[in-house]
Amino acid sequence: MEHPKHIVVVGGLIRNDAEDILLIRHHKRGWEMPQGRVEEGEELMAAFHREVMEETGVEVEPLSLAAIYSKVSPPSAVIFNFLARYVSGELRTSDESLEVKWCSGTEALTLVTHPVNRDRLETLMAAGAQTRFRSYTTSPFTIVSDTVLAPHPNLLP
Numbered sequence: 001m002e003h004p005k006h007i008v009v010v011g012g013l014i015r016n017d018a019e020d021i022l023l024i025r026h027h028k029r030g031w032e033m034p035q036g037r038v039e040e041g042e043e044l045m046a047a048f049h050r051e052v053m054e055e056t057g058v059e060v061e062p063l064s065l066a067a068i069y070s071k072v073s074p075p076s077a078v079i080f081n082f083l084a085r086y087v088s089g090e091l092r093t094s095d096e097s098l099e100v101k102w103c104s105g106t107e108a109l110t111l112v113t114h115p116v117n118r119d120r121l122e123t124l125m126a127a128g129a130q131t132r133f134r135s136y137t138t139s140p141f142t143i144v145s146d147t148v149l150a151p152h153p154n155l156l157p
Contacts, residue, residue, distance in 0.1 A: 011035025012082035013124035024097035058089035115141035
């Protein structure tokens with residue numbers, strides 16, 4: 001039996017003390033939240049910290065896992081999306097980020113136009129204490145399934 005192969009991606013909605021959102025401008029997809037592939041053998045949280053630092057120059061503190069996406073059209077991927085807070089560092093660009101900026105939620109919704117990244121931004125902006133699981137296909141972007149899991153009352157402290 002052949003083992004399934006998925007690309008694993010981490011990304012997230014990062015806010016500063018003014019509640020601005022951190023965006024990068026990717027050379028192909030335009031404006032988006034920082035995100036990138038997990039390297040083989042790399043721990044998810046380490047990958048999230050690395051990708052944010054590489055693309056933006058800043059350190060962040062992850063607060064929660066807000067959404068998990070399954071891209072079911074080829075190449076298949078599993079995308080872990082976090083909510084995070086800015087900790088330190090100065091914004092800088094990279095090979096993957098032509099521009100980096102803090103912007104209001106309203107401006108972020110105007111700038112992020114790629115359908116997949118727009119959906120992620122909207123989902124993370126609306127995130128609460130629950131975790132959202134979504135599956136989608138591309139060409140055209142279509143949500144296949146959408147499930148929200150709220151914290152179970154018996155599991156809360």
